[in-house]
Amino acid sequence: MTPRQNRDRAERGIPEATVARLPVYLRALTGLQERGVATVSSEELAAAAGVNSAKLRKDLSHLGSYGTRGVGYEVEYLVYQISRELGLTQDWVVAIIGVGNLGRALAGYGGFASRGFRVAGLLDADESIVGQEIYGMTVAHIDRLEDVIAGHGVSIAVIATPAAAAQGVCDRVVAAGVTSVLNFAPVVLNVPAEVDVRKVDLSIELQILAFHEQRKAGGPDGLGPLDADETPPGTTQYVEAVEA
Numbered sequence: 001m002t003p004r005q006n007r008d009r010a011e012r013g014i015p016e017a018t019v020a021r022l023p024v025y026l027r028a029l030t031g032l033q034e035r036g037v038a039t040v041s042s043e044e045l046a047a048a049a050g051v052n053s054a055k056l057r058k059d060l061s062h063l064g065s066y067g068t069r070g071v072g073y074e075v076e077y078l079v080y081q082i083s084r085e086l087g088l089t090q091d092w093v094v095a096i097i098g099v100g101n102l103g104r105a106l107a108g109y110g111g112f113a114s115r116g117f118r119v120a121g122l123l124d125a126d127e128s129i130v131g132q133e134i135y136g137m138t139v140a141h142i143d144r145l146e147d148v149i150a151g152h153g154v155s156i157a158v159i160a161t162p163a164a165a166a167q168g169v170c171d172r173v174v175a176a177g178v179t180s181v182l183n184f185a186p187v188v189l190n191v192p193a194e195v196d197v198r199k200v201d202l203s204i205e206l207q208i209l210a211f212h213e214q215r216k217a218g219g220p221d222g223l224g225p226l227d228a229d230e231t232p233p234g235t236t237q238y239v240e241a242v243e244a
C-alpha cells in the first residue's frame, strides 16, 4: 500500500477490521473465479468467507460495491476492486531475513508470487547457509542487508530469525527505508510510528482453537456445551479471530 493509497483509505474511513477481512474475501473470490463462477450472492460469498452476510455487505459498501439486487456481485470486478484497495495491483518486493526452517518454507511458498509478492532477497548470518541456492535464489550475508534492500527495491521485510536477533534486524531494515515488516519471531518489535509491523504467531491461533475446543467439549466449568446463541464470536472462522 503506498502512502497515497493509505491516505485515500483513511479519508474514506475504511475500518481496520474491514481491511483485515478483505484478504479473506479475496481468497474466497479467487476460488470462485477458478471454478468459473461469474456472479455471487452476498450470502454465498459470506458463507465461503465465514462471516455473516450483513457484515460482508457493510464491508463491501466501504469499497463502493453494493452488488445488484437479485444478481449479487460480479466476481471479476470485485476481485479487481479488493485487489486495488489492498494495493495488490502492483508487485511488492519482499526480503526474508533468517533462512532457517521457517524462512526456507516461506521462500518456497508459491502463494506469494501468485498474489503479487515477489521474494527477491534471502539473508542469513550463518556462514554455512550464506551462498546456498534456495528456490533459485542465493542466500546473501546479513552484512549485505542494506545493498539488497536498495538494489531490489524491497518494500516488505519478513523477519524469521531467532527472537534475540529480531530487533537488531528490524532496526536495520527500518534504517534502510523499509516501512512494512512481517515478524515471525516471538518478540514485540519497537518501530517508529510510520512503520507497520504485522506479527504472525501460530501459537496464538492454536490457543484460540484450544479455547473453542474446550467450550465445545463442555467448557472449563464442566456444564456441557454452550447453547447456539451463547456460542462466543470467533467459533466460525479465522476472520472473527482477526477482529477479536
Ligand SMILES: NC(=O)c1ccc[n+]([C@@H]2O[C@H](COP(=O)([O-])OP(=O)(O)OC[C@H]3O[C@@H](n4cnc5c(N)ncnc54)[C@H](O)[C@@H]3O)[C@@H](O)[C@H]2O)c1
Binding pocket: 097, 098, 099, 100, 101, 102, 103, 123, 124, 125, 126, 129, 142, 160, 161, 162, 163, 165, 169, 183, 184, 185, 186, 200, 201, 202, 203
Ligand atoms: N510465528 C510463528 O508462528 C512461528 C512459528 C515457527 C517459528 N517461529 C519463529 O520464527 C523464527 C525462526 O524459526 P526457525 O524454526 O526457522 O529457526 P531456525 O533456527 O531454523 O532459523 C533461524 C535462522 O535465522 C538466522 N539468524 C540468526 N541471527 C540472524 C541475524 N542476526 N541475521 C540474519 N539471520 C540470522 C539463523 O542463522 C537461522 O538460519 C524463530 O524466532 C521462531 O521462534 C515463529
